[in-house]
Amino acid sequence: MTSKYRRLARQLQGQIEAGVWQSGDKLPSLRDTVKQSGFSLMTVLNAYQLLESQGWILAQPQSGYRVAPRQHSPANTARPALHAAEAVDINAFIFNVLQAGQRSDCVAFGSAFPDSSLFPQEQLARSLSRVARHLTPDQQLVLPPGCAELRRAIARRYAARGTEVAPEEIVITSGALEALNLSLQVLTRPGDWVVVEAPAFYGALQAIERLQLKALAVPVDVASGLDLGALADALGRYPVKACWLMSHCQNPLGVSLGAESRSRLLALLREHQVPLIEDDVYAELYDGEQAPLPLRALDRDVLHCSSFSKTLATGLRIGWVSAGERAPDIQRLQLMSTLSTSAPMQLALADYLASHHYDRHLHTLRRVLLQRKQRFYKALCQQLPEQVCVHPGGGYFLWLSLPDGMDATRLYHRALSEDITIAPGRMFAAGDQFRHCFRLNVSLPWNSRTEAAIARLAALARELIQGC
Ligand SMILES: Cc1ncc(COP(=O)(O)O)c(C=O)c1O
Structure with a gap:
């Protein structure tokens, strides 16, 4: 069931999208909204805070909330149609971008990972050294499915969420x-059709390329998520063998599916008997108070x-993959490809999880990531030229779009020459439909270096737009 504050937040978001409230408009005070909606002050406050965390509104000291500048511009968010690619050829481009981003002197807005200084390195190091000291010969190698303590710890985390x-x-x-990759390989043979998102996490496209599959890219909307109509169309017209999706904090858009869309999605897949691979790497990095349930919880x-x-x-x-009845197939495939996952690392992780520090760490991580995202979002809205749209979502990415027809790969190259990385839109689709977009990792600390890098990025975007 959707909680009340999420329902209210969605109502308000709908009003902003419909233009009832426009950029800069002052929203009704918390007290007025309590009166109008009949919800409690806490529910209204949570809804406003959720919308703030998603970048829809901004809190103004002593004057309530206003609609954030620059929401979705219709020109830039026109939905691309279902895109069918008989062959995917993207790995070389992604490889070059990821390699270039390895340089430690770069401001890594292009990175896919959160700022590693936010990780509990000392506690993990303690677990690693504890394990290394007590490692017995028979613990050196753990064959699939992997270390039992760690699998139990993960199962307990699922259980804690019901x-x-x-x-x-x-x-x-x-x-x-x-x-x-193993999940996709278990479900497909070369030449099969697979549904992915558009834009998609580039790892999905690389896997499709490697396994010589065909991609059906279903559009994802920055505000509402996967286009279920286009998915139904894809499933109706093609013999789809698997579907690879993110229902929460989609990479690169940050959008999450609402409860109704989740149910409809699963019903569609069931109707067409298409198995789902759910990529849920951002499960713990939710905005708001409650962790969303994975689709696995419903099916x-x-x-x-x-x-x-x-x-x-x-x-x-x-x-890990929670693979249900397909777990033995996955294990056999893993044994053939990588043999096993590093045993000492698995044991160290099980040791760390047993210490019960993880939830406290996650709580802090979510808070800091949210604060950082808000800081960057504000700076970008202030500094980028009007024509650039900044799409806020969950997680620690922002998705930005230049005017249609422009190529963010040019911005990427110019920024890289000044030691700033971004993730150009071309990485996220087999076709060219997101060429004008780019993704920024905003988990970095706001300091003089990142502040200067944002200013340079804004200046480069302006130059690019003026030069067109
Ligand atoms: C959406 C998504 N899925 C999967 C991965 C891969 O995760 P891991 O580093 O655990 O292999 C990433 C990493 O960037 C990602 O962004």
Whole structure:
């Protein structure tokens, strides 16, 4: 059930989208909204805070809330149609962008990972050294499905959210990326059609390229998420073998599906008997108070993939798939490809999770990421030229679009020459439909270096637009 404050937030968001409230308009005071809506002050306050965290409105000291500047411009958000690609050829471009972003002297707005200084490095180091000291010879290698303590710890985390997943259903992998790749491989053969999002996390496109699959890219709207009409169209017209989606904090848009869309999505997939691979790496990085339930909670057949890369340590490379009845197939495939996931790392993670520091850490991480995103969002809205749209969403990314017809890859190259990385829109689709867009990682601290980098990025965007 959607909580009251989320319902109210969605109502207000709808009013902003419909133009009832426009950029800069003062919203009714909390007290007036309490009177009009019949909700409690706490519900109204939570709704306003949620909208603020998503960038729809801004809190003004001593004067309530106003609609944030620059919401979605119709010119830039026209929905692309369902896009069918018989072949995906994107890896070379992504490889070059990711390699270039490795330089430690860059301001890494192009990175996919949160600022690693936010991770509990000392506590993890303690767990690692504890494990290393006591590692017995038979613990050196753990074959699939992976370390039992860790699988139990993950199952307990599902249980705490009310989702029943048995440890036997879980396979530990090298990050979520291996979990997702193995899941896709288990479900498909070369030449099969697979549904992905448009824009999509580039890892999905790389996997499709590697496995010689065909991609059906279903549009995702910055505000409402996956276009279920286009999905129905895809499922009706093509023999789809798998669907790879994010229902929460979609990368790169940050949008999450509402409860009704989730149910409709699952009903559609059930109707067409298409298995779902749910990429849920941002499960713990929700805005607001309550963790959203994964689609796996509503349907046992979903292959639910996640990891600790976005919340604990990128380099641990520990993820998992909750694969239900397909767990044995995944294990056999893993054994053939990577043999197993690093045993000492799995044990160290199990040790860390047993210490009960994780939830406290996550609480702080969410708060800091939200504060940072708000700071960057505000600066970008103030400094970028009017023609650039900044689309706020959940998580620690912002999705920006230049005017139609422009190429954000040019902005990417210019920024890179000044030691600033961004993730150009071309990374997120097999086609060219997001060429004018780019993604910024706003998990970095706001300091003189990042402030200067944002100012340069805004100046470069202005030059690019003026030069057109
Ligand atoms: C949406 C999404 N899925 C999966 C991954 C891969 O996660 P991991 O680093 O755990 O392999 C990433 C990493 O950037 C991602 O953004």
